[in-house]
Amino acid sequence: MFNFDFYNPTRIFFGKNRLENIDTSIPADARVLITFGGGSAKKSGLIDKVKTILGNRKVYEFGGIEPNPHYETLMKAVEIVRSENIDFIMAVGGGSVIDGTKFISLASHYKGDTTDLLKFGFMPIPLDVVSKVVPFGTIVTLPATGSEMNNGAVISYEHGKFPVMCELAFPKFSILDPTITFTLPKIQVANGVIDAFVHTAEQYITFPVDARVQDRMAEGILQTLIEFGATTVAEPENYDARANHVWSATMALNGIIAVGVPQDWATHMIGHELTALFGIDHGQTLAIVYPSVLEVQRKQKSAKLLQYAERVWNITNGSDDEKIDLAIKKTREFFESLGIKTRLSEYGVTADKIPAVIEQLKAHGLTALSETGDITLEVSQKILENAL
């Protein structure tokens, strides 16, 4: 097991009827900005409920945070925070709204050029660069990214997607009420299951370091997602399935399975380029890229792939190679069973488009991906060709 640090101060309120906790979690005299996305939280009446609970506090609204939230959009919210002296942000949405809110929180008191904050990659922004933020809480409307219980965000700027991490970017609290997610479109539910699955796998199917509790926990999340994935898509109001989906998604990326183990993230990085270039949903890009990464990297990942085959898929017969083959096949079939296509060509991306993806990876310095850095541009190309 590697040495590690762990810290996660986000408070979770999970279950039915938890919205009232907003009132006790935000200072009574706070000036609150509610952030949200395309309007479904508004239409459903959720924003109005939140405003009612906020009572006499001065409340402002900022809607229209788009999927893959864009720097330019978020800076408009930063202007409101600055001009109206906002001292608490209440994010209502999925990963994009929460990620965007993290950026608003970090940027609002930053004195320099706020594009600076996009330049740290996976390195946490040091506390002497950002020392003061606007505290925020979240109400999760889409279980997928885990952003509600971590300190990371991905922000779109020009034609790239940029990771932003900072110890001050943890939500103060997050409300996870599975019933709030009942009205989601099926495709977003399916994308969310895949996102949680690939988050988990990217922290698990790496080289082994004898971190047994972490492995078992990752396997537990994967097994849980496999068990109820089809149900949570097909039966949106099945509370038990959705509750397990919601908590799996949070646990997949709150850092607890990441401690002391290597992490891959190649699939996410390649996937980000597919979203930026072709507008494919984040979850869909993972469903395309991940099976292909496992196929191309099967030798490097063989020890963990075998463990994955045996423990997650209960594959006990056959040679090691056969077990691994079957596990990868089952992974692809699982994604497809949720209604998500797993081939680039099914999204209209043909072989001639691959060089543009490689170009973007190169432009963003993503030339040595994976937990060992062995996914060069050449390997990325192989992964994309294999995913056609």
Added chain:
Amino acid sequence: MFNFDFYNPTRIFFGKNRLENIDTSIPADARVLITFGGGSAKKSGLIDKVKTILGNRKVYEFGGIEPNPHYETLMKAVEIVRSENIDFIMAVGGGSVIDGTKFISLASHYKGDTTDLLKFGFMPIPLDVVSKVVPFGTIVTLPATGSEMNNGAVISYEHGKFPVMCELAFPKFSILDPTITFTLPKIQVANGVIDAFVHTAEQYITFPVDARVQDRMAEGILQTLIEFGATTVAEPENYDARANHVWSATMALNGIIAVGVPQDWATHMIGHELTALFGIDHGQTLAIVYPSVLEVQRKQKSAKLLQYAERVWNITNGSDDEKIDLAIKKTREFFESLGIKTRLSEYGVTADKIPAVIEQLKAHGLTALSETGDITLEVSQKILENAL
């Protein structure tokens, strides 16, 4: 899954050579009280190392915190905190030192009679009762209780053991360096494995609520403890085994497997009386009581016992009853394989002593134990008789 709240702000520094993190985690002008136990941390040179790292800070020492830390002892430390204006406590030890330090932290600024703090049981002390504490960090020398990453303590007072919980009682940070634990006596290592095992089981072998990730995580901790338990006892300097032991013990009681599920704790409550009356080690009391609880409560716990048999012990043959029988037998054998006896009589406690234990349970109001409250004094008596 039940509704739940989760909050755990303790920062973890895990691995080799992490002591230096003390320096960056404690204010440079802090007046620090180092708390420790019987002296092994002193003799080993660990306390001196800590003092060296603390550098120019004004440092005081308070040794002699006993196993099952006693109120009277801890109040002597409270006096030092008060008279010397201590503003940070550095606990160096196992669960008893850390639990004791939590009480010192809570009691030092409390204006009333500090025995008040023992009266809340498993109900967290409200923040209008204790609103200011002395912050503290921990260096874990004995992996067992998980106290290094939670907000609970058990304090001895007169002839009882009293749970104390408070949201302000989380350590600011905890250093978990497995190599620091290499010199522990084998029996303490074995007790620690059993403590972590029973902590996990008391949050898992309860009635089922379809909390799948929590179940899988609990099973993962139990499997991990089973896999390396004998090794971490027999080979104290086996880093991988000890590192997994240390992290399992922390994960077993940091709240993450507890969310949304019923919790039992009958074994701990009965065990506390055995410690108070007969001086049996905490870990040993669990090894005595837990197999007997499972035997006596097998009907009430049958659904989870079957899941435990199948998933943790891989028992796939036989009737449900046979599977459960074998799982309980294997649990007892596992404890014994660590060198810990599992029968009351092996500790010199005979049938005629059982009424005194029942008397104490009654005196402490522990008349409706377990996750359903169905362990009456009569059932506790049956459990103890069955454990002879």
